[in-house]
Amino acid sequence: MTTSPQSAKPCRLARFRRVIWGxxxxxxxxxxxxxxxxxxxxxxRPLVNAGKSSHPPEAIDYIWLRSDTGxxxxxxxxxxxxxxxxxxxxxxxxxxxxSISSRLVEVGVxxxxxxxxxxxxxxxxxxxxxxxxxxxxxGGPAFEVRAVxxxxxxxxxxxxxxxxxxxxxxxxxxxASAMQCEIDRALAESTLPVAIHRxxxxxxxxxxxxxxxxxxxxxxxxYGYLGLFYTWTHPTQPKLEPRLRPGExxxxxxxxxxxxxx
Amino acid sequence: MTQHALPADHPPQxxxxxxxxxxxxxxxxxxxxxxxxxxxxxxxxYLTRGWYLPLAGTCLDASSPPQRADYVVVLGGGVENRPxxxxxxxxxxxxxxxxxxxxxPPPEVTQEILPPEHVVTREILIxxxxxxxxxxxxxxxxxxxxDEAMSLRAVxxxxxxxxxxxxxxxxxxxxxxWVMWQVMGETAERVRFVATPEEGFRLDRWWKTPDGFFYxxxxxxxxxxxxxxxxxxxxxxxxxxxxxAVPAVALFFWRRRRxxxxxxxxxxx
Numbered sequence: 001m002t003t004s005p006q007s008a009k010p011c012r013l014a015r016f017r018r019v020i021w022g023x024x025x026x027x028x029x030x031x032x033x034x035x036x037x038x039x040x041x042x043x044x045r046p047l048v049n050a051g052k053s054s055h056p057p058e059a060i061d062y063i064w065l066r067s068d069t070g071x072x073x074x075x076x077x078x079x080x081x082x083x084x085x086x087x088x089x090x091x092x093x094x095x096x097x098x099s100i101s102s103r104l105v106e107v108g109v110x111x112x113x114x115x116x117x118x119x120x121x122x123x124x125x126x127x128x129x130x131x132x133x134x135x136x137x138x139g140g141p142a143f144e145v146r147a148v149x150x151x152x153x154x155x156x157x158x159x160x161x162x163x164x165x166x167x168x169x170x171x172x173x174x175x176a177s178a179m180q181c182e183i184d185r186a187l188a189e190s191t192l193p194v195a196i197h198r199x200x201x202x203x204x205x206x207x208x209x210x211x212x213x214x215x216x217x218x219x220x221x222x223y224g225y226l227g228l229f230y231t232w233t234h235p236t237q238p239k240l241e242p243r244l245r246p247g248e249x250x251x252x253x254x255x256x257x258x259x260x261x262x
Numbered sequence: 263m264t265q266h267a268l269p270a271d272h273p274p275q276x277x278x279x280x281x282x283x284x285x286x287x288x289x290x291x292x293x294x295x296x297x298x299x300x301x302x303x304x305x306x307x308y309l310t311r312g313w314y315l316p317l318a319g320t321c322l323d324a325s326s327p328p329q330r331a332d333y334v335v336v337l338g339g340g341v342e343n344r345p346x347x348x349x350x351x352x353x354x355x356x357x358x359x360x361x362x363x364x365x366x367p368p369p370e371v372t373q374e375i376l377p378p379e380h381v382v383t384r385e386i387l388i389x390x391x392x393x394x395x396x397x398x399x400x401x402x403x404x405x406x407x408x409d410e411a412m413s414l415r416a417v418x419x420x421x422x423x424x425x426x427x428x429x430x431x432x433x434x435x436x437x438x439x440w441v442m443w444q445v446m447g448e449t450a451e452r453v454r455f456v457a458t459p460e461e462g463f464r465l466d467r468w469w470k471t472p473d474g475f476f477y478x479x480x481x482x483x484x485x486x487x488x489x490x491x492x493x494x495x496x497x498x499x500x501x502x503x504x505x506x507a508v509p510a511v512a513l514f515f516w517r518r519r520r521x522x523x524x525x526x527x528x529x530x531x
Binding site: 013071072079100102103108110120139140222223227230234243244246249253256257260 | 343470480
């Protein structure tokens with residue numbers, strides 16, 4: 001009797017098994033295509049992170065409006081949402097922070113962020129004295145959260161140090177988880193009795209339930225995951241380096257390239 | 263039972279390792295080997311990160327020095343820096359006039375909190391010293407770089423001798439250049455791409471700052487999207503070949519390995 005290695009041809013049973021697997025995979029592919037919305041919604045869920053506040057509105061002490069651009073609040077409908085919340089809590093103060101100082105404000109093309117907010121909230125029934133700007137280092141939410149906590153510490157008298165202060169911050173729906181990460185980090189370093197409730201605002205063009213249907217939605221989802229991954233992997237944030245002033249661009253290009261007449 | 267005669271030079275049976283059937287690796291050993299390969303790959307990636315990470319950023323910069331042009335085009339989406347750069351280039355004499363695309367409004371504009379971007383851009387240019395009569399609006403709802411390229415093509419087709427400079431962020435220049443060439447073909451030779459000053463991050467250290475982490479990976483993804491969305495058939499073909507080749511090669515090696523590990527089956531001749 002001789003032995004020889006078995007030839008590479010699959011036996012009938014293996015072929016049959018392959019056909020069965022192929023059919024199963026094809027059915028799964030059809031199911032995925034048919035129910036793709038379910039999967040895509042699940043894909044965006046980690047970004048949104050159930051941003052509704054669990055605390056009743058009557059107990060809100062501060063309403064925090066951030067700006068990523070230095071000219072307008074972040075989050076579609078943030079001003080309406082803030083106004084509605086304020087009317088449910090007339091004693092609440094509205095805090096403003098901004099990630100950058102805008103050149104558009106510096107050259108006088110647009111009003112400053114606090115001026116814009118006061119201008120917009122005035123007709124919505126909110127007096128200017130209820131609105132406060134909290135100065136924060138430029139660089140993003142990490143610095144703004146800490147600046148807000150420092151402000152709250154300065155506003156809390158020692159006899160009230162045991163009372164929990166409730167803050168609601170509005171922002172974009174798809175940046176909710178990254179923001180929550182920064183909030184948790186800052187609160188872990190602070191001994192102040194503060195609860196910061198995050199409210200992600202749905203963009204009028206797309207939401208977590210249909211983000212894939214628009215280019216803006218796809219971009220928001222992509223940016224959301226990039227921002228979340230960056231926040232997870234970078235416990236400390238760098239400060240923004242000084243930028244060129246509006247009048248320094250000409251010198252910048254002159255030094256690099258001169259002028260065509262030279 | 264018959265026994266076949268073996269060739270004279272064949273070693274006697276049962277005397278050497280050549281006759282022993284191949285022993286498949288145990289499942290534990292196979293997983294250990296895979297883990298080892300993965301660890302080595304991760305280590306190599308970590309040790310060479312100083313090479314490929316900066317390259318991932320710098321390869322997106324397709325800008326060049328300015329050249330005398332009739333127009334400087336301010337692409338949308340960068341109102342904090344692009345209009346200032348355009349105004350500087352006009353002031354230095356590199357360009358005569360400015361083209362601004364009309365931008366599709368985001369929510370804060372539709373809510374009338376802010377004016378439309380092209381209005382803001384025009385105001386910046388005027389405040390930075392560009393005469394208003396030298397600022398021209400490219401009408402239309404420009405929602406992407408592709409839309410802006412289409413409008414610029416229309417302008418350059420009307421003026422066959424005109425040259426243009428596109429001002430945009432350095433990280434955006436690769437995609438902008440690619441789409442201009444796709445849309446304009448040879449006419450794109452009359453378009454130059456000038457980068458705005460680096461702000462928020464440096465391309466060779468993009469992973470260290472939030473802005474760099476946003477823009478560099480997203481530009482690569484957008485570039486990939488543009489290649490498939492607006493690219494020609496060759497790009498599709500290359501993409502399909504790459505997509506099909508990876509599983510085909512994996513399947514080939516998997517089957518070869520499976521067949522080698524299969525135990526020998528005695529056969530009666």
